[in-house]
Each structure stands twice: as structure tokens, then as C-alpha cells.
Amino acid sequence: xxxxxxxxxxxxxxxxxxxxxxxxxxxxxxxxxxxxxxxxxxxxxxxxxxxxxxxxxxxxxxxxxxxxxxxxxxxxxxxxxxxxxxxxxxxxxxxxxxxxxxxxxxxxxxxxxxxxxxxxxxxxxxxxxxxxxxxxxxxxxxxxxxxxxxxxxxxxxxxxxxxxxxxxxxxxxxxxxxxxxxxxxxxxxxxxxxxxxxxxxxxxxxxxxxxxxxxxxxxxxxxxxxxxxxxxxxxxxxxxxxxxxxxxxxxxxxxxxxxxxxxxxxxxxxxxxxxxxxxxxxxxxxx
Amino acid sequence: xxxxxxxxxxxxxxxxxxxxxxxxxxxxxxxxxxxxxxxxxxxxxxxxxxxxxxxxxxxxxxxxxxxxxxxxxxxxxxxxxxxxxxxxxxxxxxxxxxxxxxxxxxxxxxxxxxxxxxxxxxxxxxxxxxxxxxxxxxxxxxxxxxxxxxxxxxxxxxxxxxxxxxxxxxxxxxxxxxxxxxxxxxxxxxxxxxxxxxxxxxxxxxxxxxxxxxxxxxxxxxxxxxxxxxxxxxxxxxxxxxxxxxxxxxxxxxxxxxxxxxxxxxxxxxxxxxxxxxxxxxxxxxxxxxxxxxxxxxxxxxxxxxxxxxxxxxxxxxxxxxxxxxxxxxxxxxxxxxxxxxxxxxxxxxxxxxxxxxxxxxxxxxxxxxxxxxxxxxxxxxxxxxxxxxxxxxxxxxxxxxxxxxxxxxxxxxxxxxxxxxxxxxxxxxxxxxxxxxxxxxxxxxxxxxxxxxxxxxxxxxxxxxxxxxxxxxxxxxxxxxxxxxxxxxxxxxxxxxxxxxxxxxxxxxxxxxxxxxxxxxxxxxxxxxxxxxxxxxxxxxxxxxxxxxxxxxxxxxxxxxxxxx
Ligand code: HEM
Ligand SMILES: [Cu+2]
Numbered sequence: 001x002x003x004x005x006x007x008x009x010x011x012x013x014x015x016x017x018x019x020x021x022x023x024x025x026x027x028x029x030x031x032x033x034x035x036x037x038x039x040x041x042x043x044x045x046x047x048x049x050x051x052x053x054x055x056x057x058x059x060x061x062x063x064x065x066x067x068x069x070x071x072x073x074x075x076x077x078x079x080x081x082x083x084x085x086x087x088x089x090x091x092x093x094x095x096x097x098x099x100x101x102x103x104x105x106x107x108x109x110x111x112x113x114x115x116x117x118x119x120x121x122x123x124x125x126x127x128x129x130x131x132x133x134x135x136x137x138x139x140x141x142x143x144x145x146x147x148x149x150x151x152x153x154x155x156x157x158x159x160x161x162x163x164x165x166x167x168x169x170x171x172x173x174x175x176x177x178x179x180x181x182x183x184x185x186x187x188x189x190x191x192x193x194x195x196x197x198x199x200x201x202x203x204x205x206x207x208x209x210x211x212x213x214x215x216x217x218x219x220x221x222x223x224x225x226x227x228x229x230x231x232x233x234x235x236x237x238x239x240x241x242x243x244x245x246x247x248x249x250x251x252x253x254x255x256x257x258x259x260x261x262x263x264x265x266x267x268x269x270x271x272x273x274x275x276x277x278x279x280x281x282x283x284x285x286x287x
Numbered sequence: 288x289x290x291x292x293x294x295x296x297x298x299x300x301x302x303x304x305x306x307x308x309x310x311x312x313x314x315x316x317x318x319x320x321x322x323x324x325x326x327x328x329x330x331x332x333x334x335x336x337x338x339x340x341x342x343x344x345x346x347x348x349x350x351x352x353x354x355x356x357x358x359x360x361x362x363x364x365x366x367x368x369x370x371x372x373x374x375x376x377x378x379x380x381x382x383x384x385x386x387x388x389x390x391x392x393x394x395x396x397x398x399x400x401x402x403x404x405x406x407x408x409x410x411x412x413x414x415x416x417x418x419x420x421x422x423x424x425x426x427x428x429x430x431x432x433x434x435x436x437x438x439x440x441x442x443x444x445x446x447x448x449x450x451x452x453x454x455x456x457x458x459x460x461x462x463x464x465x466x467x468x469x470x471x472x473x474x475x476x477x478x479x480x481x482x483x484x485x486x487x488x489x490x491x492x493x494x495x496x497x498x499x500x501x502x503x504x505x506x507x508x509x510x511x512x513x514x515x516x517x518x519x520x521x522x523x524x525x526x527x528x529x530x531x532x533x534x535x536x537x538x539x540x541x542x543x544x545x546x547x548x549x550x551x552x553x554x555x556x557x558x559x560x561x562x563x564x565x566x567x568x569x570x571x572x573x574x575x576x577x578x579x580x581x582x583x584x585x586x587x588x589x590x591x592x593x594x595x596x597x598x599x600x601x602x603x604x605x606x607x608x609x610x611x612x613x614x615x616x617x618x619x620x621x622x623x624x625x626x627x628x629x630x631x632x633x634x635x636x637x638x639x640x641x642x643x644x645x646x647x648x649x650x651x652x653x654x655x656x657x658x659x660x661x662x663x664x665x666x667x668x669x670x671x672x673x674x675x676x677x678x679x680x681x682x683x684x685x686x687x688x689x690x691x692x693x694x695x696x697x698x699x700x701x702x703x704x705x706x707x708x709x710x711x712x713x714x715x716x717x718x719x720x721x722x723x724x725x726x727x728x729x730x731x732x733x734x735x736x737x738x739x740x741x742x743x744x745x746x747x748x749x750x751x752x753x754x755x756x757x758x759x760x761x762x763x764x765x766x767x768x769x770x771x772x773x774x775x776x777x778x779x780x781x782x783x784x785x786x787x788x789x790x791x792x793x794x795x796x797x798x799x800x801x802x803x804x805x806x807x808x809x810x811x812x813x814x815x816x817x818x819x820x821x822x823x824x825x826x827x828x829x830x831x832x833x834x835x836x837x838x839x840x841x842x843x844x845x846x847x848x849x850x851x852x853x
Contacts, residue, residue, distance in 0.1 A: 001384035001822040005466050013465060017387045020462040024492060028454050032496035035545075039504065039515070039538055046535050048519045215512035218533040222515070225507060 007258050022265045026272050033276050036226050040283065043218050060219050065119060069285045072115050073277065079108030080274040083267045090260045095252055102245035109238035116231055123212040124149040129166055130207045139168040142198065153209045163200045170195050223284050230280060233273045240266050289392050290375030291707060293366050300403060301363035307355040309776055314343040315750035316773035337415055348748035349418035350438065354406070356421025357442065360554065361449050362403050364692055368557035370399065372699050373460060373484045375707070379812035379819060380478045382469025382828035387462040395455040402448030409441035417442035420746065425516030425539045429508045430523045443506045450499045453491045460488035469811070471830035478810045478834040479574060482581050483560030486588035487553050494549035494592065501542035537602060544595035552591045554688050556584060558695030559626055562648040565698050566630055568808045569645040570637025571845050573835040576629040583622035590619040600668040601675050609668050616666035623659050627652060643717030647698035650725050651691055658686030661736065679739025682732050690728035705805050709817045710797030716789040723782030730775030734768040741765050807846050810834050814850045
């Protein structure tokens, strides 16, 4: 006996096997991301006061780049539309049209990932510098004209740097953690309306130097974990959809119905990946 | 067949988990004395700091304890019930040629296998295997070891593999049951075993992802230095670790128990399914209250998701929340009692055949009963405050899983062995195995209730000798019970020998079955060729009636197979 309903739907459920499978898989994915969102809420509600990155509430605000995040949201939504159009093109028996839409979808996915990489890199080169007098600043470093990734105080000492140049973020209500004790000079730059102010700190005065990486604060830990996991899903989607777009012609010619089913199933997965981002973006960027 | 592969692998894990426990029991009864037979070997294999002079050190006790729990739950019982019996029997009972996604099934087995391999390898790395209990509470689990790659890290990697394996399995099972039921196999004609597997699959599908999330976060804590579960102001061994803090140890417990309570039903529902099949077959009567059984198992499936915090009464939750979880915990015991009652009533007036599978199934009932009833005092926080983390808890859940679930598994093995091999297992050896196991299981777990009620804590590597010896709660009676339990455990090991011998001997030399249906059973799994070929059925099966048409008045035989027309 052959396994039934691999292609044609079962009459009483109206579904073929893979469609049942993908819905179930997505249910478990909902629970996976649901757990991360719950963790986010619990960590945020329980964040202790009096600590960096936000002394008042324990949770930072405005450390992420909202315009870029918005743009990326638009990119994913667009890809969600085109993946449906690709599927519709198959229903019309028009493979070249399918290919066009699918390639666009994959391009969106890769675009999203590229932008995300830049965003990550911006964080890896962004630092919080704590001084021994108890004050602190954030900003990119300036070591021979660029900001290195993942440095700690140890790296500075090994390089025998005596004074560390920092492009200090000037406090304004979007760009700076609330309530942090800030060195005097930075205040003056703020009054002058500047966004950055290059300052030099004696290494001997620095208590600690940490990039915006997961171990620096719980906020970054959950931000990176959630967006990285989502990024992996985008990558997986891009690989699968890309495979169908570029190498699917033969399979389409031999089993058109099954191929259309596969696109439908992959499309459902892709919608889910977009949907996660639709929740992720407001929660971590905006709220 | 993947079901059989699963079965063999997980039976080996079951044996291994049992041996870990035997070594621990020896240490509890004779603290500080070298372990006989294997002590020297352990010192060589695991190093001096683990087993100096063949004596189990505290670290090793902790590692064995954590791994015993993990292996038994995730590598032995779940894969036996779900991977082995589920895979083998479910498609047969619904009249399907195979699982809906055979390749996914294979992938699931491979992930399981590698998850197990990673777990086992962790014994041999510096620092040894995970030592923070099968529950792996943070921050202990993050701070217990300082090596970069340590036992806990491998535990987490292993868990992520095992969880992924279970998720694939769950998707496959549900899709199979929804899509591949044979013609005429309506929902209310499904054997109860299939219903149990169906609900189990949903529990795995929806409860495991949160533990996967928690596992990934704890992995980040261990490897990347994040503080998901590390609170601000943490002090370890008198000094402050270099972490950002700001995390929440309670978050781990919530995510863990959100899985692990449904998980305990994963450990019991399929066993109930097996027992129901065996009982219907050997009482020669329809199951009593089939519909109430189905609705009960569905309500368990639903309620299992909202009781988890009864494992956390001592974490200082408010009384309102505690009341909620006490209420739901009491509610979930109702469907459990319905199932047990229905199975008991099924015995009434039957002409019972006392063969080995039936004996195991029959003893399942009171054993599960004891386990379930002792859960009630744990479900009320007033009494749980006293009982929590004591040997009483150990007694409670072992009654459910050891003489409960494991007896269900034995019943299933004796029952379906002839279908898989075409030969029967020896009844005489089977009965010796059953009788010895029943006595010894009770000899092991009954005294634990007494120890727990007298205040003996779990996870003490000298069995409480230091504590009770210090005069705080001087009660040597409790300590003497340790020796009795260990003796019973060794006897239990000896009584498994007839089973192991019987199993292998019968594969080649057992009595050949005379038909495809040696037990004269009704369900479709007995209407296949023996053993079932590729594609399972010789002709397309059709279900013409309910699953348990035994002793139908007016019919010539005392059973009417589901596939028999008319
Ligand atoms: C039927 C009603 C049941 C009730 C009311 C119940 C209640 C409880 C409660 C309240 C605890 C926490 C005790 C504590 O840590 O202080 C507990 C522990 C436990 N129960 Fe049950 N239970 C029931 C059935 C089961 C079943 C069917 C299983 C299946 C195997 C099971 C397995 C466990 C396990 C493994 C633990 C201990 C977990 C640990 O701390 O390591 N229980 N039970
Ligand atoms: Cu529980």
C-alpha cells in the first residue's frame, strides 16, 4: 500500500498531508516564540532598578535604530505579498511569472538579513564606558579612525593605549539611557545641540568597557537571541524558497500539482516568519 | 521498522539509567564504601575526583542523579512509549500503510540517537556530566562548573536535539492519525491506545518548545555569559561572578515546568493506552465507558497545561496564584480517576485470562492508583510545604512511572512481541519476571513515603547519614530503610534477568504463533500479516465497527474483528 493523500486532499479533512504537517509545525513554532516573548515580558517587568542601561526602569529605550527597523518591516511585508503572487502564478500555469515573484521574495529575505547584519555590527562596535568616578558614557570608539568589535578593557591595555577616544553619544531623549550619571563636558555638548562629541578618557580612569553584546545587559541578551532565532528562520526560508525558484523547473514539469503544494506549504512558513517579525519589531524596538 | 529501532535503543537506555541508580542506591545504603564489582572500573573511566578508590564522590552522585532522571524520562520512557509503541502500533491500529512522513520519522530517530550520544559522552569530559538535577535549576546549573565545555553544556545540547526529535515525531503522529485513518475508521472507532497517542503528541508538540527556548537561553548563559537566569547581586562561593545580572531564576522554573508537567502525562497516557488494550483483550469484554475514557484523556490533555506551578509552591508565589494552581491540580485528578475507574469496572464480570501481559496490566492499576493518590497532598500547598523536595515526592512520582508506566511497557512488550516476531515469549519466565518485579518495586518505593514523611530530603549524597547523625533529627530508622530499599533494588535487578533472557531466547526459540491473531483480538493491528510487511496490510483494511466488540451476544466467536464486514 502507498501512503495516501500525499498530493490530493483527503475528502473529509480537505487537506493533504504536508499541509496538516506544516500547520502543526507552525503551532509548535508559535509556542517557541511565545516562550521567548513571555521571557521578554518577565525579564522586563522584573528588571532591577538602579542599573545600566536604564537607571530608572532597568530597561533601555531607544538603543535600537527605529527607521531601519521600520524599513526592514516593509521589506518583509512586501515579500509576504510576492510569495502569494508566486503561488497564484503557478495556479495560472505560468512558471516564468512564478519565478519572477519568487526571486523577488528571496531577494527581500536576503536584503532583510543584510540590513540586520549591519544593525548587529553597529551594536558590536558600540560601547558603554564606565568610569571609576561612577559616571558612564556610551558611544563608538575611535581607534585609528574606526571602532573595533567586541573589545574589553583587556584589549585596550594589551594594545598599550593610554587614552581612549570615544565618540560619546550626547544625551537626547531617544538616544540615551535615562537617569545615567553623565560627565559634565557631555552636558555642554548637549546644550550646543550636538549628537556626538569626541572625548578622550584616560585608560587609568576607566572601570570597564563593554560592547553592546548579549552579556552586557539582559536587554541585549533577549534582543539578540530573539532576532537571531528569527534571522535563522529567514535564512531557512530564503534557502527553501530560493531552491524552488532556481532549481524547481524540472520538478514542476513532472509533478505540477505537488510542486504547487510545496510552494503553498513553504509560503505558509514564510508568512509565519513575517508574522513573528510583525510582533518582534514593536515589542523590542518601539515599546 | 523504526519503531523497533526505537525500542531497542531506548530499552538499552532504560537499563543504563537503572544501573546508574543501582550505584547511587549502594552509596546511600553504605555511604563512603567502595562500590562492589564496578568501583574500580568507575575510578578508571571517570577519574579520581569522581570515584576515588571506587567510592562514589559527591560530584559523581550528583551527576548520576541528574543523568538518571534525564535518561529515564527523555531517553527511555518517552521513546519507548511514543517512539517505539507509538510508531509500531498506531499505524497498524488505524489501518495505515506507514506514518504520514516516513523520512521525518527517520530524522526523528537520528536526532534522538545523537541526543543520547551527546548525553552519554558528557560523562567522560573533565568535570563530568551535568550535576544540577534533571530539572537543571539556574543559577546552580550555570555556576556548577567553570570549564567552558562542561557537562551542563552538553546536557543542553543533547536536550535541544531530543526536543527537536520529539517535535518532529509529534507532527508526524498527529498528521498520521488525522490523515491516514482507514476507510470507516471514524474518530469514535479509534482504539483507546490511539487516542492516548494523539493527546500525547499534542502535549509534546505544544509543551516542548518552551523548554527548547529555555534550553537555548541557559546555553547562552553558560557559553556566551548572558544573564537570562542570573539575578542581580548573585554571590557564588563568597564572590561575585562577572555577569551583568538582571535575569530571573524563576523564569527557568516556569519554562521548565511548563514542559515538565505535561511531560509527566506524556509518561503515563500511552501506558494507560497499552493497559486499556490489554485489559479489553483479556477480559473478553468491551472497555467500560469508552466515550468517557476518550473525553477524560482529552481533558487531561487540556488541563495538563495549566497546573505547572504546583511544582513551585515554595518559590513565594502569592496566595491567589497558589489557589489557582491548587484548583487546577485537583481538577486534573478527576479525569485521571475516571480513567482508572473505567478500567477497574471493565474487569467486572469478565472471564479474565491471566497471561503475562494481563498480569502487568492488572498491577498497573493499583500502582498508578497509589502514585496518583499520593499526588493529592502534594497538590495542596499547605501540605506540600512540608513534603516538597522530600523522599515522599520521589515515592509519588516513581509509583506512577516505575511500577506504573514501566509495567505498562512490559505489558506492551509481552503483548505485541508475537506480532513483531511471530513467536510468543515464555509464560513461565514472564510470570517470574512479573511477580518479582511487583514485590521489589513496592519494596523500593513504599519505604520512601515513610522516609519523606519523617523529613528526609532528596538529593543527599550520603542518604542523610550526616544530617540524621548530627542529632538534628536523630532517627536511625529512616537510615535503616535505606538498606532495605537498596536490597530491594538489587533484587529487582536480578528479577529482570529472566526478562532479558526471555526476550532474546524467544526471538529465535519461542513458540511459533499459529495465526496472525494469537490473542484473538479485535483491533486492526492483529489483522496484518506477521510480522507486518512494508505497507503493513495485505489488502486495504476497512473498519466496519468499534474497536472492542468482544463477546457480542449471538455471535459464534467471542470476538468480532474491527475489519470484519457485516
Ligand atoms: C494524578 C494526580 C497527580 C497530582 C495531583 C500530582 C501532583 C504533584 C505535585 C504537586 C508535585 C510537586 C511536588 C513537589 O515538588 O513538592 C508532583 C511531583 C511530580 N509528579 Fe505528580 N501528580 C499527579 C500525577 C502524576 C503523574 C501521572 C505523573 C507521571 C509520571 C507524575 C509525575 C511527577 C513527577 C516526575 C514529579 C516530580 C518532579 C521533580 O520535582 O523532580 N505525577 N506531583
Ligand atoms: Cu506536575
